[in-house]
Amino acid sequence: MILGSARVEDLAAERPRLAGFGAGPVRLPGAEVLQAMFEMPVSAREAVVPPGLHPTNPALCVILAWRCPESPWGPFALAQVRAQARSGLRPRGFVTGAVCDNRDAADALAADFGFPARAGEVLLRRAYDAAWLEVARGGQTILALEGLDPEPLLPADVHYSVTLNLADTPRGVRLVQVEPEYEITRAERLRPRLLSFHPEAWGDRHLDPYHPVSASVVSATLTLPPVRFVCRPDVLAFEGTEKV
Amino acid sequence: MKFGIFFEMSVPRPFTDGIEKRVFDHALAQARLADQLGFDWVWAVEHHFLEEYSHCSAPELVLTAVAMQTERIRVGHGAVVCVPEMNHPIRVAERAATLDILSNGRLELGTARSSTWTELGGFGANPDDTKKAWDEYVRALPQLFAHGHTRWQGRAFRMPERNVLPKPIQQPHPPLWVTVTSPGTELDAADRGIGCLGVAAASYGEQERRTREYHRRIQSCNPVSSAVNDQVTTLNFLYCHEDAKEAARTGMRMVGMFGLANSHLLWTREAFPTRAYQSLANLAPTGTGGGNPADPFGVPDGICVGDPKRITEAIRRWEAIGVDGINFILNGMETIPQAEVLASLRLFAREVLPHFEKDAPARAASGVRGGGPA
Numbered sequence: 001m002i003l004g005s006a007r008v009e010d011l012a013a014e015r016p017r018l019a020g021f022g023a024g025p026v027r028l029p030g031a032e033v034l035q036a037m038f039e040m041p042v043s044a045r046e047a048v049v050p051p052g053l054h055p056t057n058p059a060l061c062v063i064l065a066w067r068c069p070e071s072p073w074g075p076f077a078l079a080q081v082r083a084q085a086r087s088g089l090r091p092r093g094f095v096t097g098a099v100c101d102n103r104d105a106a107d108a109l110a111a112d113f114g115f116p117a118r119a120g121e122v123l124l125r126r127a128y129d130a131a132w133l134e135v136a137r138g139g140q141t142i143l144a145l146e147g148l149d150p151e152p153l154l155p156a157d158v159h160y161s162v163t164l165n166l167a168d169t170p171r172g173v174r175l176v177q178v179e180p181e182y183e184i185t186r187a188e189r190l191r192p193r194l195l196s197f198h199p200e201a202w203g204d205r206h207l208d209p210y211h212p213v214s215a216s217v218v219s220a221t222l223t224l225p226p227v228r229f230v231c232r233p234d235v236l237a238f239e240g241t242e243k244v
Numbered sequence: 245m246k247f248g249i250f251f252e253m254s255v256p257r258p259f260t261d262g263i264e265k266r267v268f269d270h271a272l273a274q275a276r277l278a279d280q281l282g283f284d285w286v287w288a289v290e291h292h293f294l295e296e297y298s299h300c301s302a303p304e305l306v307l308t309a310v311a312m313q314t315e316r317i318r319v320g321h322g323a324v325v326c327v328p329e330m331n332h333p334i335r336v337a338e339r340a341a342t343l344d345i346l347s348n349g350r351l352e353l354g355t356a357r358s359s360t361w362t363e364l365g366g367f368g369a370n371p372d373d374t375k376k377a378w379d380e381y382v383r384a385l386p387q388l389f390a391h392g393h394t395r396w397q398g399r400a401f402r403m404p405e406r407n408v409l410p411k412p413i414q415q416p417h418p419p420l421w422v423t424v425t426s427p428g429t430e431l432d433a434a435d436r437g438i439g440c441l442g443v444a445a446a447s448y449g450e451q452e453r454r455t456r457e458y459h460r461r462i463q464s465c466n467p468v469s470s471a472v473n474d475q476v477t478t479l480n481f482l483y484c485h486e487d488a489k490e491a492a493r494t495g496m497r498m499v500g501m502f503g504l505a506n507s508h509l510l511w512t513r514e515a516f517p518t519r520a521y522q523s524l525a526n527l528a529p530t531g532t533g534g535g536n537p538a539d540p541f542g543v544p545d546g547i548c549v550g551d552p553k554r555i556t557e558a559i560r561r562w563e564a565i566g567v568d569g570i571n572f573i574l575n576g577m578e579t580i581p582q583a584e585v586l587a588s589l590r591l592f593a594r595e596v597l598p599h600f601e602k603d604a605p606a607r608a609a610s611g612v613r614g615g616g617p618a
Contacts, residue, residue, distance in 0.1 A: 001256075001296065001504065001508065002508075037515050037516075054508055057293070057294070058365070058510065060510065084510070086508050089503065091524070153517055153518075153519065157517045159513055159514055159517065159524060161514070187517075213365065213516060214515060214516040214517060
């Protein structure tokens with residue numbers, strides 16, 4: 001079995017601090033969600049995820065963006081970069097970096113759910129012929145992609161893996177398992193094209209989304225339920241999963 | 245009831261020198277023994293790029309070796325991936341007919357479309373198109389096997405009039421199967437009059453529902469050929485030991501490791517949203533090593549891990565729900581020493597097989613209606 005080899009100390013250097021496990025559910029109606037997937041080279045496969053997770057073969061980089069017009073913190077957009085992985089038997093998305101355009105939302109998503117959200121600009125646009133995502137921090141574009149040629153899908157056709165955020169929690173450094181629910185009303189598949197990507201800005205220099213696989217854009221109501229599980233990042237899930 | 249052994253050729257890390265050869269050598273030895281012991285089938289999968297889980301990318305070569313080293317056991321493609329980027333249909337027919345000749349009419353021809361992004365993406369195949377291509381292949385293959393010249397004008401391939409050679413020994417052709425992973429594929433099999441080759445461990449209830457519907461539906465099928473194959477098989481694990489506790493300890497370690505490796509595959513649906521792939525994985529909970537509080541050793545219902553009595557009871561139940569055959573993974577992820585695998589096979593043959601010997605006369609022949617040796 002292949003295992004992640006990223007050093008937890010390095011990954012945890014600038015991680016958010018989770019205040020507790022009582023937050024949620026948070027309902028986010030009327031959201032637009034863009035997900036784009038790219039293969040990464042084998043050199044990134046083990047390097048990006050911690051030893052408690054198994055990377056996929058091939059390594060898969062997932063770019064996931066939410067544009068939420070309504071939330072307890074006001075409108076916000078959040079962009080995440082994730083490495084697809086397995087925690088034990090389960091598909092999971094390990095978040096390496098995130099950017100949010102609303103300071104209050106970023107703080108809450110970090111403190112309540114462990115998202116490593118930093119302040120920045122996140123622009124997600126959807127049209128009938130394409131969708132675009134552009135993320136910037138400090139005036140520099142750190143991610144830009146477009147999805148072309150929309151094809152209708154059924155809501156059930158789109159899969160989102162459960163999120164794992166590495167955070168300092170009351171139990172120590174843990175992978176915080178966030179299980180967003182998506183009530184999808186409209187879904188389309190897109191052909192992704194990555195225009196710009198700065199790996200260091202997304203938490204890991206090994207990230208290299210070189211080969212486009214697929215993209216989708218959906219309209220949905222998102223719900224962030226309370227955190228139920230955390231996992232130790234340094235041991236496998238069978239031993240390291242903890243119910244909260 | 246028929247019994248087969250099923251090769252994934254899983255090769256656990258570390259990939260040391262000679263480990264792949266050892267796995268293949270072990271498999272061939274298992275096939276030789278299974279032939280001597282009275283098993284009915286040896287199946288070999290076709291997978292590509294699936295590190296550890298399956299290094300069996302050229303099953304036709306594996307099965308040729310098996311055929312050369314055995315006398316009566318049937319050799320099964322479990323299965324040929326019917327996607328043009330991987331296997332051109334003319335080559336599928338040519339290789340199958342050749343293997344049927346070399347094995348003296350012992351070939352079973354399974355068809356499939358691949359279920360992982362690792363494989364489809366590696367060959368540049370569009371997941372949207374694989375089911376369409378598979379359907380065209382199963383219509384085309386009987387025609388390509390037929391005597392004389394033929395032509396084909398389809399979506400997956402086109403061929404002006406040619407005589408595809410050689411021709412198989414079994415007439416009109418080797419029995420056709422389709423691997424069943426996604427729910428509903430058993431209905432596709434029934435509608436086309438081809439066998440249902442279960443490759444995903446299913447619970448009793450799920451298998452019973454699928455088997456009943458398959459047998460109901462195939463009665464009114466529109467077959468792709470004059471030879472209807474109306475058999476249903478299921479996939480299982482086998483570890484048989486006189487000591488039930490030891491059987492559970494060793495056998496369930498294999499089941500768990502194989503389930504873990506299976507769950508790590510990058511399923512098409514996970515990477516590529518499409519209506520064509522609805523399943524995210526292909527092992528039911530019984531196949532992923534989940535415990536069973538009703539069993540003293542936690543072995544899930546239906547899994548053929550245990551002492552001969554327990555395994556016999558499990559097979560009786562599979563038989564009662566209408567399954568025609570069970571194919572066994574003997575050593576997923578090479579967790580069991582080869583000597584113990586062979587001992588398990590021998591014990592199964594000695595203590596379990598005789599309970600199902602009433603079917604022996606039927607075993608020699610395939611379950612195909614309207615076909616047989618030329």
